[in-house]
Amino acid sequence: MTRISGKENPAPEKVTVHAADGRRLFWSGVLLALLSFVSYFGFTLNLPGSAGYTWIHERLVEVGAVIAVLSWWRLPPRFSTRIGTGMAVAVAALLLGYVHLYSSMLPSTEGVIQVGQRAPVFSLAGPDGESVGLETFLGKPLILIFYRGYW
Amino acid sequence: MQSRFEDIREAGAELVAISVDTVERNAKVGESLGLDFPILSDVDTAVIKAWGVVDNEGGIGGADIARPATFILDAEGVIRWRNLTSNWRIRSSPEEIIEAIEKLPVLPHGTSDLQLGRMHHNSEGDS
Numbered sequence: 163m164t165r166i167s168g169k170e171n172p173a174p175e176k177v178t179v180h181a182a183d184g185r186r187l188f189w190s191g192v193l194l195a196l197l198s199f200v201s202y203f204g205f206t207l208n209l210p211g212s213a214g215y216t217w218i219h220e221r222l223v224e225v226g227a228v229i230a231v232l233s234w235w236r237l238p239p240r241f242s243t244r245i246g247t248g249m250a251v252a253v254a255a256l257l258l259g260y261v262h263l264y265s266s267m268l269p270s271t272e273g274v275i276q277v278g279q280r281a282p283v284f285s286l287a288g289p290d291g292e293s294v295g296l297e298t299f300l301g302k303p304l305i306l307i308f309y310r311g312y313w
Numbered sequence: 314m315q316s317r318f319e320d321i322r323e324a325g326a327e328l329v330a331i332s333v334d335t336v337e338r339n340a341k342v343g344e345s346l347g348l349d350f351p352i353l354s355d356v357d358t359a360v361i362k363a364w365g366v367v368d369n370e371g372g373i374g375g376a377d378i379a380r381p382a383t384f385i386l387d388a389e390g391v392i393r394w395r396n397l398t399s400n401w402r403i404r405s406s407p408e409e410i411i412e413a414i415e416k417l418p419v420l421p422h423g424t425s426d427l428q429l430g431r432m433h434h435n436s437e438g439d440s
Contacts, residue, residue: 271397273365274382281390282363286331286353289340294353296390303326303393303414304386308366308379309352311332 184236187229195226195254227254317407318349324414331355333378385413393417
């Protein structure tokens with residue numbers, strides 16, 4: 163804290179003027195980033211076709227992080243939580259990276275058979291080795307589950 | 314899913330799973346988990362490709378596997394509901410599937426072709 167050079171804080175007196183603003187802005191940024199992160203995993207991922215909404219959360223985390231980073235420079239230099247808040251910014255960046263990485267691994271919903279379309283027929287071998295076709299199961303509603311496999 | 318299998322049957326629906334594993338492996342999995350529904354083998358990934366549910370190189374050793382997905386087809390084979398969860402930890406819950414089945418238009422015996430035609434009017438276009 164005491165070793166912060168003048169170069170990094172060219173106008174400390176100006177910073178103190180906006181101290182309250184900076185703090186409020188900073189924490190709202192952190193909060194926004196955290197909320198959009200938590201709601202992504204807690205809510206959006208449960209939605210059908212959730213991959214389509216990932217970008218909203220990514221942008222929100224980014225906006226929150228940008229607000230936090232920008233307002234960080236306006237925090238009073240002796241603000242006791244400055245180191246802590248610096249860490250919070252780092253955490254926000256990590257969260258963003260994680261959401262981005264996680265979502266980039268998701269397969270796109272493009273090209274997936276849609277509601278209203280007729281099911282493409284298939285004929286596949288069941289556990290007994292016998293081939294069964296889709297038509298075998300029709301006549302009543304059918305729940306078709308695709309598993310990743312490689313149990 | 315197995316735990317709610319009876320409820321699904323009671324709701325009048327059939328349950329089938331598909332994975333890219335071999336018949337032997339699927340048989341073993343079905344047996345060890347005590348599944349009453351079949352897991353079909355799409356070893357050459359033709360079906361998951363036709364359905365568009367391929368997770369390219371998502372498997373061990375970069376193999377193409379199915380992404381977790383659940384579809385509900387009506388008695389005519391038209392997709393009525395789908396869940397393409399992006400998180401394999403959170404699959405569609407049996408509860409939401411059963412709810413979706415119960416919302417399906419009921420096809421009583423003796424439903425006329427006219428009614429069926431109307432019901433599937435929208436679907437004919439894009440398939």
